[in-house]
Amino acid sequence: DIVMTQSPDSLAVSLGERATINCKSSQSVLYSSNNKNYLAWYQQKPGQPPKLLIYWASTRESGVPERFSGSGSGTDFTLTISSLQAEDVAVYSCQQYYSTPYTFGQGTKLEIK
Amino acid sequence: QVQLQESGPGLVKPSETLSLTCTVSGDSFSTYYWSWIRQPPGKGLEWIGYIFYTGSTNYNPSLKSRVTISLDTSKIQFSLKLTSVTAADTAVYYCARHWGSGYYVDYWGQGTLVTVSS
Numbered sequence: 001d002i003v004m005t006q007s008p009d010s011l012a013v014s015l016g017e018r019a020t021i022n023c024k025s026s027q028s029v030l031y032s033s034n035n036k037n038y039l040a041w042y043q044q045k046p047g048q049p050p051k052l053l054i055y056w057a058s059t060r061e062s063g064v065p066e067r068f069s070g071s072g073s074g075t076d077f078t079l080t081i082s083s084l085q086a087e088d089v090a091v092y093s094c095q096q097y098y099s100t101p102y103t104f105g106q107g108t109k110l111e112i113k
Numbered sequence: 114q115v116q117l118q119e120s121g122p123g124l125v126k127p128s129e130t131l132s133l134t135c136t137v138s139g140d141s142f143s144t145y146y147w148s149w150i151r152q153p154p155g156k157g158l159e160w161i162g163y164i165f166y167t168g169s170t171n172y173n174p175s176l177k178s179r180v181t182i183s184l185d186t187s188k189i190q191f192s193l194k195l196t197s198v199t200a201a202d203t204a205v206y207y208c209a210r211h212w213g214s215g216y217y218v219d220y221w222g223q224g225t226l227v228t229v230s231s
Contacts, residue, residue: 040217049207049221050158061219093158097216101173104158
């Protein structure tokens with residue numbers, strides 16, 4: 001199984017500041033034949049299902065604000081929120097879909113400082 | 114707009130079988146992969162398995178011996194059965210749709226809490 005490890009486990013950022021969440025996979029999720037990273041990011045608010053934010057490591061889902069961006073390749077990935085808004089308080093999780101069993105990171109809890 | 118809705122008992126006794134159904138609306142089963150994913154209270158997400166619209170399945174090896182996922186195309190529903198449950202199976206269970214050939218999840222159900230307790 002590919003193990004997904006996020007850091008930090010929790011993060012407190014001031015409104016308007018940048019938030020950065022890291023995700024590391026135990027093996028590469030870059031598929032060489034199409035040069036795509038099989039990595040997604042989800043946002044989950046209390047009592048709600050996860051919401052897709054980013055796929056292919058850096059493609060923003062339709063309707064997701066531009067302040068959310070994804071980067072990285074191979075085994076190291078980053079989700080960045082450029083200017084934190086109050087509604088961004090949530091748990092963020094990465095997921096690899098390179099191979100089954102699909103696996104998720106443990107989640108990073110983002111709060112307002 | 115695709116919508117998924119889980120249904121089933123919220124309480125299951127230890128050693129019994131957990132059974133859930135996901136009803137899909139706004140789309141057909143065709144060409145998509147449909148998963149069950151669970152989240153124990155306060156913990157991360159765990160993929161249980163998926164079923165393709167043809168009926169082929171793929172299960173997480175950690176649960177494979179206890180899991181069956183099936184579909185009813187006439188009702189546009191797919192189901193989860195998990196046998197011999199223990200307290201460790203207490204979780205919110207989500208049904209979900211994968212975009213494309215089993216890629217990222219683009220639609221999720223609201224989730225249903227299943228508690229295993231006598």
